[in-house]
Every structure is written in structure tokens, then in C-alpha cells.
Amino acid sequence: MGFCLGVRRAVGTLEDAVNFDDSEVYTLGPIIHNPQVVSDFESRGVKTVESPDDVPSDCRVIIRAHGIPLQLKEELKLRGSRIMDGTCPKVIASQKTVRKYASLGYHTVIVGDPDHGEIRGLAGYADHPIVISSPEEAEKLTLSGPVMVIGQTTIKQDEYDKVCRVLEQKCEQLKIVESICSATSKRQEALVDLCKRVDACLIIGGRDSANTQRLYMTARETGIPCWHIQDASEIPGKIGDFEVIGLSAGASTPDSVILAVERRLQSM
Numbered sequence: 001m002g003f004c005l006g007v008r009r010a011v012g013t014l015e016d017a018v019n020f021d022d023s024e025v026y027t028l029g030p031i032i033h034n035p036q037v038v039s040d041f042e043s044r045g046v047k048t049v050e051s052p053d054d055v056p057s058d059c060r061v062i063i064r065a066h067g068i069p070l071q072l073k074e075e076l077k078l079r080g081s082r083i084m085d086g087t088c089p090k091v092i093a094s095q096k097t098v099r100k101y102a103s104l105g106y107h108t109v110i111v112g113d114p115d116h117g118e119i120r121g122l123a124g125y126a127d128h129p130i131v132i133s134s135p136e137e138a139e140k141l142t143l144s145g146p147v148m149v150i151g152q153t154t155i156k157q158d159e160y161d162k163v164c165r166v167l168e169q170k171c172e173q174l175k176i177v178e179s180i181c182s183a184t185s186k187r188q189e190a191l192v193d194l195c196k197r198v199d200a201c202l203i204i205g206g207r208d209s210a211n212t213q214r215l216y217m218t219a220r221e222t223g224i225p226c227w228h229i230q231d232a233s234e235i236p237g238k239i240g241d242f243e244v245i246g247l248s249a250g251a252s253t254p255d256s257v258i259l260a261v262e263r264r265l266q267s268m
Ligand code: SF4
Pocket: 004, 005, 006, 007, 065, 088, 089, 090, 091, 153, 154, 181, 182, 183, 184, 211, 251
């Protein structure tokens, strides 16, 4: 549990930018999906904006772990922004793959949450990509010619596999890309194992963090009582009814937040 490679890199990039010189520092969207980390940087002067229009020229712009569409990156360069790229290497690999197959004439199908930053960024690397989030949506597609399918790095493997099985029936030529991040899948496997050995479980992480939400869903599916909390202040009083408590945390949850939850539980 705790920061994955991509989150650690994005936060490190922003830390470097803040310490570099006196330039104003902006992030396009929150640097990671964790409110404590975002507000800590905001208290040190970092501004979070949603559009390049809100970024003055000649300042530093940090690209977050989920990446941004290619077009936005070009817009920022044209405006004279000094870009420091904190995109996770695994997300960069997905972006390159989408671009490669789009240039080879493949239609792009992306499986994930259409409102998630990673998916909006990924979609910007193909022409007219289709974004779906379930096998039911895949059933409704009409596809012709070569098709490439790729998933959000934090999607559950079995959800992705189900969509791919549907697409296989619909496409004459289908390229299935395996892009799910092992930091996500290993955590889910470890959590299932943990849930067999505890009476209840707490999943710690930002409310908007996709991988934290999926960990919570995974814990719920095991059938034991579980809660998704953002920090120690949200520990439910009912947790005192259970003897052995399991803890897991999303890839964007700082160690300090996890430790504070652990300490509070021990004091209870
Ligand atoms: S979960 Fe995986 S893909 Fe997402 S930021 Fe972390 S290392 Fe990168």
C-alpha cells in the first residue's frame, strides 16, 4: 500500500518544481487524486487549474501522473509555459501505444472511466476514439476494420477481459493491449488474501482515486465489513466491534496518512 512508482515520480517532479526557483507553479488538474497531498502543495503556492487558458505564460506547469492530451501539451508549449512532465511511465507507454496503432489505421477502443484524467489524456492520442466502461457498452458497438483495445491502467483485469471477449466476437481484426498496471493488480490480489484473515477492513485513500475505489469494491466483494476512508478522522466508530482489522491504501495515499490511521486504531 501507499505511493506507487508513478505517484512517487509525479510528486517528486512537483517537489523539484517548487524548490527550483521563484517561478509560479501550476498543475493541470490535481497532481494526484489525494486531497492531503494537493492541499499541502497549495499551501506552498502551487495552483491547480483545469485549463491551459488559466495558466499565465512563463510559469512552470507540471503534468500530473495521469497525463494530459497531446493537444493540451502543444497548447502549453505555444503559450511559453515551462513544462515538467510528471506523467507515469506506464501511462506514457499506453499513450505511445494508442498513437502507434492510430497511425497504423486502427480504430481505438479505450476501456475505463470516461471522466478520469488518464482516459481523457489517452483519448487525445487517437482520432475519434471510442471510450466504453462495460461489456454491455461493448455489445452496442458497430465496428469495422482493424480495432485496437486498451484499458485504463487501474481497471480490474476481469472487467477488461469481459469487454475484450465481447469485442472479439465483433471484430475481424482485434489487437488487445495489456496495459493494466501491476501496482494495481498486485494490490488487489494482496487485499483479497488479507480479507480472508481479518474481521473487517479499512481502505484509505482519496474519494476520487480510481484505484482506491477499486480496492474498496474488491474488499466489499469478499463479503467482510469494510469502509473507504480518506484519513484517520473518518475511522467509523463501529470498527471497535471487530478484533482484527485489515488496512489497505490506494496508490496515491501518503505514508503519513496510513500511519496516522494505524496509530489511531491502535489507540482505540
Ligand atoms: S497505479 Fe500504476 S499506472 Fe497508475 S500512476 Fe501508479 S504506477 Fe502509474
